[in-house]
Amino acid sequence: MxxxxxxxxxxxxxxxxxxxxxxxxxxxxxxxxxxxxxxxxxxxxxxxxxxxxxxxxxxxxxxxxxxxxxxxxxxxxxxxxxxxxxxxxxxxxxxxxxxxxxxxxxxxxxxxxxxxxxxxxxxxxxxxxxxxxxxxxxxxxxxxxxxxxxxxxxxxxxxxxxxxxxxxxxxxxxxxxxxxxxxxxxxxxxxxxxxxxxxxxxxxxxxxxxxxxxxxxxxxxxxxxxxxxxxxxxxxxxxxxxxxxxxxxxxxxLACFPQEVIDRNKVAMIYEAALKGKLKTPEVPGGYTSSWAQYTLIAESSEQREKLMSSLKESAVPTVVYYGTCMHQQTAFKYLGLDHDQFPNAEALAGTVFSLPMHPYITPEQQGVVIEKLYEAYMDLIK
Structure with a gap:
């Protein structure tokens, strides 16, 4: 996958x-x-x-x-x-x-x-x-x-x-x-x-x-x-x-891109229906349309994220963290001398977000595997 x-x-x-x-x-x-x-x-x-x-x-x-x-x-x-x-x-x-x-x-x-x-x-x-x-x-x-x-x-x-x-x-x-x-x-x-x-x-x-x-x-x-x-x-x-x-x-x-955006939203809706109430799913405000460059979940902690991603990897389901290091934490910007407590939301996100496979050509069977394996990993953690 x-x-x-x-x-x-x-x-x-x-x-x-x-x-x-x-x-x-x-x-x-x-x-x-x-x-x-x-x-x-x-x-x-x-x-x-x-x-x-x-x-x-x-x-x-x-x-x-x-x-x-x-x-x-x-x-x-x-x-x-x-x-x-x-x-x-x-x-x-x-x-x-x-x-x-x-x-x-x-x-x-x-x-x-x-x-x-x-x-x-x-x-x-x-x-x-x-x-x-x-x-x-x-x-x-x-x-x-x-x-x-x-x-x-x-x-x-x-x-x-x-x-x-x-x-x-x-x-x-x-x-x-x-x-x-x-x-x-x-x-x-x-x-x-x-x-x-x-x-x-x-x-x-x-x-x-x-x-x-x-x-x-x-x-x-x-x-x-x-x-x-x-x-x-x-x-x-x-x-x-x-x-x-x-x-x-x-x-x-570009000629097929509008349909791809529609298909990406369908994929996102399936993830949302299956995962909402278990993990924190992404929110799109009323009146907004997302093109779903990523489908990003928020784990309860860094430890939970690591265990979920590790379990999915064992099942050959790829996941990625966007982004694990904020800009103010980057070595290149140390010269700015910023205090970490200025960015509580961003740092919390960097420690807990992870993204699932997202593209307009994912098959229902493939998406079903992602959801099934993530659900199994989540249930193992809360037992």
Missing amino acids: QFIDLAAQYQHLKTRIDSRIQTVLDHGQYIMGPEVKELEEQLAKYVGVKHAITCGNGTDALSLALMAMNVGEGDAVFVPTFTFFASAEAVAFAKATPIFVDSDSTTFNMCPVDLERKIQAVKEEGKLNLKTIMSVDLFGQPANYPKIKRIAKTHQLTILEDSAQGFGGAIEDENGRLQMAGSFGDIATTSFFPAKPLGCYGDGGAIFTDSDDYAELIKSYRVHGKGTNKYDNVRIGMNSRLDTIQAAILLEK
């Missing part, structure tokens, strides 16, 4: 993907070929924004966004402590200061209450410029943008939405329309790492925005800061382009 079964997805799309790749091999435009522009148009349409700009990977997408936002030394960027390293890494790489924010204990996303608290603390200290909130749409679910946007407006902060895991998620607006992940920030980013909800067969990323000015800057920055003439570089940029073969693959994956 695979934790994320990319081979099953490929078999489902094999004819279409192979044909797309062959088309690229035939025309030979491997860098910035026509499929790249086609993909950008389709991504913008799906997310509901004016511009989608592809790049080399999700981390570069964050860096390009921060460059366009002119984030740098002396700036404070508020970022969740319970997330993948790249979110905070991009902030530090830009020479800005990551200000870590605790998690909401039920959604796993950035806690708006603690965000407000951390903003006030930075403001009172007076050493850094209040600049940007980097929200993260963790495990497939958009962050609490109604509250985050109000906070950003109050303090005149921009929002950079890291939707690498949230792509395909959505929030229903006051008129009942779904607003997609990737459209909530002044700039948003995603990753096409193979394990993401929408993944390619290598590295890839994209940036989303409604701003013409941001879009033009990002297009320049991703190709060495070039101007209107490719040999006139008007700013210092980077080399971060999505290659054409990956764009071709993503075009076929």
Whole structure:
């Protein structure tokens, strides 16, 4: 059994993907070929924004966004402590200061209450410029943008939405329309790492925005800061382009992605029905749609998590911990000198969460085995 079964997805799309790749091999435009522009148009349409700009990977997408936002030394960027390293890494790489924010204990996303608290603390200290909130749409679910946007407006902060895991998620607006992940920030980013909800067969990323000015800057920055003439570089940029073969693959994956999100939600509903009341299952607030990048449970303790995961491993059921170490606990961020008691929810999650196999091609029989073996392991522990 695979934790994320990319081979099953490929078999489902094999004819279409192979044909797309062959088309690229035939025309030979491997860098910035026509499929790249086609993909950008389709991504913008799906997310509901004016511009989608592809790049080399999700981390570069964050860096390009921060460059366009002119984030740098002396700036404070508020970022969740319970997330993948790249979110905070991009902030530090830009020479800005990551200000870590605790998690909401039920959604796993950035806690708006603690965000407000951390903003006030930075403001009172007076050493850094209040600049940007980097929200993260963790495990497939958009962050609490109604509250985050109000906070950003109050303090005149921009929002950079890291939707690498949230792509395909959505929030229903006051008129009942779904607003997609990737459209909530002044700039948003995603990753096409193979394990993401929408993944390619290598590295890839994209940036989303409604701003013409941001879009033009990002297009320049991703190709060495070039101007209107490719040999006139008007700013210092980077080399971060999505290659054409990956764009071709993503075009076929994007075409079936809406159905995959529906199927992921069906898988999540089956887990929920079978496991609720035994282990703490993930919660999706009313009006929210998750794309279920991960299906993450919360054990009662680190010891219980270890025993459950060990038992499942013996039954050949794969599980993974996302994430066992918070950002403020990382060696790379020791220079910030943070106290551990500032992040009680995030640390509790890091010590107890574990994720089950989740993908749209898991069979009912496979999911039945996961549930059966987890239930047996759980019952053995409570005897």
